[in-house]
Amino acid sequence: MEKQKGNSRLYDLWECEDNNLQNKRIKSTRYIPSILPPVALPDEGISYNPPLGSYLDFLGKVVKEEEKISAEEERVEKKIRPNDDEFFNFGGLKEDLKFTIDGPLSIGEVKTEVEEPVENKEIKIEEKDNEKLRTRLRLKKKKNLKQIQNSTTKVVDNQKKIQKQQLQSLKSLTKNVNSEHTQHLNKLKLKNKQWKIKNLTTRKKLGRGKFEPYEEPVITPKELPASLRCLTSASNSLIQERVKSLQQRNILSIGGANKTTNIKNKLKIKFVEKRSVKSITEDSEII
Numbered sequence: 001m002e003k004q005k006g007n008s009r010l011y012d013l014w015e016c017e018d019n020n021l022q023n024k025r026i027k028s029t030r031y032i033p034s035i036l037p038p039v040a041l042p043d044e045g046i047s048y049n050p051p052l053g054s055y056l057d058f059l060g061k062v063v064k065e066e067e068k069i070s071a072e073e074e075r076v077e078k079k080i081r082p083n084d085d086e087f088f089n090f091g092g093l094k095e096d097l098k099f100t101i102d103g104p105l106s107i108g109e110v111k112t113e114v115e116e117p118v119e120n121k122e123i124k125i126e127e128k129d130n131e132k133l134r135t136r137l138r139l140k141k142k143k144n145l146k147q148i149q150n151s152t153t154k155v156v157d158n159q160k161k162i163q164k165q166q167l168q169s170l171k172s173l174t175k176n177v178n179s180e181h182t183q184h185l186n187k188l189k190l191k192n193k194q195w196k197i198k199n200l201t202t203r204k205k206l207g208r209g210k211f212e213p214y215e216e217p218v219i220t221p222k223e224l225p226a227s228l229r230c231l232t233s234a235s236n237s238l239i240q241e242r243v244k245s246l247q248q249r250n251i252l253s254i255g256g257a258n259k260t261t262n263i264k265n266k267l268k269i270k271f272v273e274k275r276s277v278k279s280i281t282e283d284s285e286i287i
Helices: 002-007 052-080 127-168 170-201 237-248
Strands: none
Touching: 127 170
């Protein structure tokens, strides 16, 4: 009996786990609604004795929200406020005065300066002067042709030099191309990562309703009781916060009104009198 007790060992269920029982799911079948945490922790600046940096960040957020609200109020006031131009426009007349050296002109009058006709003076050139001009023009043409030829030869030589340099620097070109290719691939990876993060953090439209973020209940100084023990917590605040978090994480749909159909309830009645079924009157003939 003592030998049996020494050899006996307790059986542990969790000693060796069988991983083959659960089939591995394909990645495409897994649906992740959102990466956002189920419970949103409050900012550190709201605490009783927060550090200076977190408190300033919290104040900055509050100031931005207040600025948005004030800008929206100003926009609404501008829409409601009447324009002064509607009352002091005098029928929309605007006189454009044109001033000159003598004085202002009336509307519609424009001072036009009359140009005196230039007399065509005939210029007589002798034959010798004509020959000199022709020779000068020929010389100028020759000079221009030489300059063009020289410039073309220079351009061709420069192009040949550049081609030689490019052939010599093939290694550097290949390095540049490879570096640009790697940069492009890195940009694509980063863009894909950003798109995935955006897809898993943004709220999708589920249901016909409109999402409204959760607003924490705030008590004004007038509503505070004499002692803090008399404070009562809002009964539905926790449930509302949970529902809003589920809606924000794309788990719960938002209910809304059904789509209005434009189908007419009433149908038009159309009377048709056929020859086979015709109403009989006194004047009708009997066949």
